[in-house]
Amino acid sequence: MHGVLLIDKQPGCTSHDVVANVRKILKTKSVGHAGTLDPSASGLMIVLVGEATKLSDYLLTGDKGYVVKVKLGVETDTDDFDGNVLKENPVTVNETEIMSAVFEMTGDLELAPPLFSAIKVNGKKMYEEGRKQRAEGEYDLSKLTPRLMSFYNLKLENVDLTNNEVTVSMDCSKGSYIRAWARELGKKLNCGASVKELRRTWSEPFRVEDAVTVGELETTSDISSHKSFVKLSEVLSHWDQMPVLDQDEKSIRNGQISKFTFSDLLRRYPVYEDAPEGVRVISQTSGKLVSVLTKEPGQGFRIKRVFNY
Template sequence: MQFNGLLLVDKPAAMTSHDVVARVRKILKQKTVGHTGTLDPLATGLMVLVLGDATKLSDYLVAEDKAYRVKIRLGVRTDTLDRTGQVLQRIPCDLSEDRLRAAILNLQGEFEWEVPLFSAAKVDGKKLYEHGREGTSVELPKKQMSFRDVEIHAVGPDWADVSMSCSKGSFVRTWAAELGESLGVGGIVEELRRLRVGGWGVDKALGFEDLEAGRVPLIPMSQALPGLKSVMANTKEIKLVGNGQIPGISKIALYLSRSERLSWGHQFL
């Protein structure tokens, strides 16, 4: 039996995203499983997995905004921008609450920041983390990152507990480091949890124990992208779509008359 649809998984700490996919493949005995956005091993929280035919929706789901809750430690710099890395510097700090809150709320909007060295972004055909592990010097590329809906849960003299939403390709580790730099003391991610991907929340996610017990509540492909316009297709139109004659709408979901999913956007399934 092949599963087709979305599966929401609550990733535990100390696992890579690839580990999660491999574990689900083993539990479900299915090869066609992918994910829609990497989570660092340090992080916990929501991973949206695509199973079977739903793997063809990956490009759409990867582009969805994401929300996180993060605990930041100030007064320290590491090579990975989180607590797992090599400590480069420690600076004693005793920040006032007002100063720290103001600095946090100031880091909202669009920024052009460097991608972390320990990330999967590629330079010269090689992933940056490979350069980092080899100790080779490389110029870090800059990219547009967007952070909004920043909410402060609590702060201390050298830490902050914050939640935020961000766009595709935005690094919370970079945000934490930039917060530290704006205060002149450095900063790293100590804890990170992904709360949301698009319209899907971690409160609906499963643990591995649920999957092993046979609970696999898939989100059907018809509900995967609720913001996409839907179009019903008759037999003649289905044939046209199959021949590559797609209606002139940039992003649509096509259905058979019996409500079976046929095509997403300009990609025939």
């Protein structure tokens, strides 16, 4: 089996747990993923099976969508409820003030990433520094250098002033932390905040509505024909597709772009600057994914991945 499994991860398990369970169900070691979810988070995980593991780099870069429940008045060292509480503050804001603050926090924002994150600073992952500071009982957030994050399509889903909770749906770019967004919302409202619940609703180009839980996967008789399984040739469906004949397919498998394939690329993309960043090459005979071509500055299209299945 080669392709993508769309898994609806449940709260309380790690992304590693999901991969381990899929390996067990499918009886194969060739399983990976394209983007982790925190243990307390739920929602869409893109699980890669077989030759699809070669596509992780191209699926990690896409935008994603989330629904987040933010708890006002509580600050933690992880910016979510998995961490230690640092402060509890009174919440005196009203719904209008909350709405105004939420919609001010859209677009490109310079935000410091969470202390507990996989971002590297001086060759060291931030969560290692976070664990050190937690053990010492003293927190220095000065090492959290702000970085550009992008949030868009924000929608205020619910305001619960009784429990000081705000639910927002949003989309964001790669490298954007919802926990950082929640922390900043708390600052704007002068009460602090952290993520209480987080659910990933989509990850380009897939949606959680097509996903299954691990439990449901265990009872699925024909996984390869289930809607949660995307065959390898369709995984990068949002990319341009180019069919090739047998001889040109053979050339690509040998690491070369044939003259005919090169001419076809020029015909399709006469203006190099307007060409897409990547093209998926499909066998005209078998319909299988042969390779992935990517645009390299000053070099034209180059073969980046070849698939054998």
